[in-house]
Amino acid sequence: MRVSDAIAQGITPRRGGTLTTMLTPEPPILQIGVNNQGPTLIAASKIFQGLVKFSPTLEPLPELAQSWTISPDGKVYTFKLQPNVKFHDGTPMTADDVVFSVTKFHFELAPRARAIFSMIESAAAPDPHTVVFTLKQAFEPFLLMFDVTACAIVSKAAFDGRDYRQAPSVQHPIGTGPFRFAEWQRGNFIRLERFADYWKPNQPYLDAIIFRIVPDSQSRRLAMETGQTVLAHSNDIEPFDVPTLQAIPNLAVETKGWEYFSPLAWMEINHRAAPLNDVRVRRAISQAIDRSFITQRLWFGINKPATSPVASTTRFHDPAVKLPPYDPRAAMQLLDAAGLRPNAQGVRASIKHLVLPYGEVWARLGEYLRQSMRAVGIDLVLEATDAGSWARRIGAWEYETSINFVYQFGDPTLGVERTYVSSNIQKVTFTNTGGYANPKVDELFATARTSAAPAARAAAFSEVQKLLVDDVAQVWLMEMSFPTIYDRKLHNVITGGTGVNASFDDMFLAS
Secondary structure: OOHHHHHHOOOOOOOOOEEEEEOOOOOOOOOOOOOOOHHHHHHHOOOOOOOEEEOOOOOEEEOOEEEEEEOOOOOEEEEEEOOOOEOOOOOEOOHHHHHHHHHHHHHHHOHHHHHHHOOEEEEEEEEOOEEEEEEOOOOOOHHHHHOOOOOOOOOHHHHOOOOOOOOHHHHOOOOOOOEEEEEEEOOOEEEEEEOOOOOOOOOOOOOEEEEEOOOOHHHHHHHHHHOOOOEEOOOOOOHHHHHHHHOOOOEEEEOOOOOOOOOEEEEEEOOOOOOOOOHHHHHHHHHOOOHHHHHHHHOOOOOEEOOOOOOOOOOOOOOOOOOOOOOHHHHHHHHHHOOOOOOOOOOOEEEEEEOOOOOHHHHHHHHHHHHHHHHOOEEEEEEOOOHHHHHHHHHOOOOOEEEEEEOOOOOHHHHOHHHOOHHHOOOOOOOOOOOOOOHHHHHHHHHHHHOOOHHHHHHHHHHHHHHHHHHOOOEEEEEOOOOEEEEOOEEOOOOOOOHHHOOOOOOEEOO
8 A cells, every 4th residue: 555545545644653573584784785685685675775666567666766768779768866865974866876876886796787787888977867878789677677676876975986895884874765774783683763854755654663683483473473573574474374473363464565576496506516417416306396395385375386497477487388397206217317326225315405594494495305305315414504604605606505596676687697697607696606507598598688679588588498497407496475464553565566675665653
């Protein structure tokens, strides 16, 4: 419900109050760009903003950009910026900050941004409130890159000439959003407070937001049951606890708000590690996994089985592409063909698995995968770690298998390509850390990236999905959404295609 909808229903937005919510796991920092993990994006999207935001159907809507035009050839994007926008340190936001954020800050820090923003031939600021990007060639999904989670606008003065990762504002973030950073007691809470000079008149309505850090999943559920917190999202509540909370009358449960991200989870494969460098072994692992069991018994129907590397909610998903079915017998035959015969204990191979440290359900998934692999003769050795160490190890290629899920950002060029093209094999988390390489896949992604015609892009993406499935580039598991659970006195919780990653500037607590 938007503010206008609330007013139409006789609910007047109320000024004041503190939103008490949670954040799971605790993020390492709150600077988008330097860190783009999910918890960082959720909290920092209240501090920072992008040029645009997106509706549930992924239509771009004004945010820091008041309006924009696209030239007839699709190469020139002209943004008119909102007037009177200030950073939290009181300095005005200008077109120079936007140009710096796009062509320097995110370009140098984020591999995905670099791949897209390298298409910019020139970036100009003809006046303080106008930005003009001229592309080398037309690029259809360009606007999708300007949500806050993909390209937060930062202060040029705070970062220019400094090491972006070590600048003082990384620890004390400065944005243009409705809430400014106030306090962080590590392991306890993060507090944001209302920014008095926010550019939208009379907003935000809330005085403050407190993100509680509650490591124990049952304590998080209890916090929602007792009203200690009034909003839970993303990884806060374990899927097996959702039915309990759904039965509480004053709580609402939503799964909307993930349309822009369309996260897809997979078993991350390091192709450098034997025997995972054998496609027969990867296919055997894939066929030993019952995805329906995972989605129904572990996630209680919140998610659904993956059918390809492109989520069904993402543009250019090809429904004709299907993963091989669950078939442990076929998996064992593949392992036989790969020369992995069982020893006296029935073990064909031992493979390490780095458990994703995002809550108990992921630990349960690790246990399920260990059982599934044991059934076909693979000893899956589970390794535990924390969120920061997990990100470091994945980025350093210090793993054999793990679980990963990344956002697809509405278009495969933006959110899928980065995992599979050989040019993006880097020691950086959320790149092609698995080391998969196929020249034909590279060629098809390039065709889709450079074509302005949707039909040509669709054809290339269909072929690339078939090749990736044939190669078992990763072992895709499920299309994800996360439950957002909130007290019904909280209004305007999910208003767009990014859900709780929105600014919350129109959220309010009804009396």
